[in-house]
Amino acid sequence: MGSALPAGDPAPADGALPADLPIDGDAPFSVYLHVPFCRVRCGYCDFNTYTATELRGARQDQYADTLLREVGLAADVLDVAGARRAASTVFFGGGTPTLLPPGDLARMLEGVRAAFGIAPGAEITVEANPDTVTDAVAATLAQAGVTRLSIGMQSSVPHVLAALDRTHDPSNVRTAVDAARRAGLAVSVDLIYGAPGESLDDWRDSVQTALGLSPDHVSAYALIIEAGTKLARQIRRGEVPAPDDDRQADMYELADGLLADAGFDWYELSNWARTPEHRSQHNLAYWRGADWWGFGPGAHSHIAGLRWWNVKHPAAYAQRLAAGTSPAAARERPDAAARALESVLLRTRLHEGMPIAELPDSRRDAVAGLIADGLVEGGAAVHGRLILTLRGRLLADTVVRALTD
Structure with a gap:
């Protein structure tokens, strides 16, 4: 269910921004929509996500309406601050956003469009588990204005997926990519390297399989052991080996070489794109220190140097918004x-x-x-x-x- 939230100063109940905040009304503005639901919890995952048995008072079928209340609150807050502007990027992350009906995701996006507007040519991304993407899902998302699907492939090797507690069928990665292409969506695939028992040949197979899908973008992340996760406990008990730094470095160099040979350029340590136009504009906004509002339980936001973060549990998040108050847990101004x-x-x-x-x-x-x-x-x-x-x-x-x- 994610690591603990940071400490910070109290956040006002109405979500108001400080009057002296030096907001640039012409600066790019991004929107992150957190969908905190997963079918199972992966052993390495430290994200703020919840399986059905962990929801305790929150309901997936009401989530879109709940999040849209925060969108409305944000619009009012930014209006008062003179800082409401069109979103240049929108990103549905999780969790598994595609566990929600595609119509709910479309409604959330329409709420963002109505509240802020969406800039011409905006990048709009949805993260997806391969098992949840069908032609109907991809078509509905595309019709709603989504431009890009980010597919959680992680590996092509069954025993590596098992080590990560990933339950998707590896063959469905191709199915998901093909569905996205038929709907006219750009495609990114996410990979993880350094899982227990993963060899250099296993990793080579995963990168080559990913390249065989002809994606527009590839992310490759080294496995990090987060405290409190199932994998951390397994390593502590000696059941599986910890990641080897030298092996992970070899894997990084291998991936970088294979991706470069296939025409991909690195633009961030863990990200490669086929062309500059296929770089993740949303993530670049984070790395460049742009403004963004993160909606959903545990989501973080940043406006003109002010940072705040929402309460973590979906039930607490819903209760605050139902009462007409901000879900922000705390904030800071570095x-x-x-x-x-x-x-x-x-x-x-x-x-x-x-x-x-x-x-x-x-x-x-x-x-x-x-x-x-x-x-x-x-x-x-x-x-x-x-x-x-x-x-x-x-x-x-x-x-x-x-x-x-």
């Missing part, structure tokens, strides 16, 4: 030093890098050492940008420490 640190953390992940001039004066001297160590591209640095080499991507945390400690 100071300039914290914002600068976060900028380095996020922007060094991107292939576009970040301007060296935006580093603190005291840390610019570190760039020369990073170039000498093969972690940063020397040619880009000469032109004022800090961009990671392949070795730098593998040691990104080392780079960030050198630039911030």
Whole structure:
């Protein structure tokens, strides 16, 4: 059911933004819609998600109406602040958004459109479990305005899927991709590497299988062991081995090479796109520090440097909105030093890098050492940008420490 929410300052019951918040009404604005439902809980997952037996007072069939109450509240809050603007990206995440009827997802999107407007050419993504995508589902989503389906493939190898507690039929990944294509949707596939028992050949098979689907975008994430998960307990008891850092580095290099050979360019540490137009504009908004409002239990939001997060459980979320109050649990306003640190953390992940001039004066001297160590591209640095080499991507945390400690 996800990790604990961070501490923060009290959030006002009406959700109002501080009067002195320096909002740029022309800045891009993104919307995240959290659907916190899953059929089963994967052993590695630490997201704020719930199976049917964990809902305790919340109902999936009422969820769309509940979330739309928060959309209405947000519209009122942003109106008062003079900051209501059209959404440039919309992202349905989870959980498994496609566990809801596609008509509910369409209604949620229409609510966003009515409240904020949707900018011309906006990217609208729905995450999907392969077993939940049919021609009818894909067609309904496309008709509602969805432009992109992100399919949770994770692996093509049955024993790796079993190690991750993934229950989908691997053959349904192709079925889901084909349905999305027939509906005219762009396709991204998500992969995870480093599961217990996964060999380099297993991983090669998964990447090659994913490329055989001819997606527009591929995400490949190293398995991270989160405290409190089933997998963490299995590792602690010695039932399965912990991920091996060296093996995961080999897997990353293998994926990067296979994807590059297939014409994909990396644009973020864990993301590759067939063309610049196929990059995830929604995730780029996060990495670039744009404004977004996250709707749903446990969802986080960011407007002009102010951050807040909603109560976690769907029942508590629904109760607050039914009472006409904001579901925000708490909020914070990081100071300039914290914002600068976060900028380095996020922007060094991107292939576009970040301007060296935006580093603190005291840390610019570190760039020369990073170039000498093969972690940063020397040619880009000469032109004022800090961009990671392949070795730098593998040691990104080392780079960030050198630039911030």
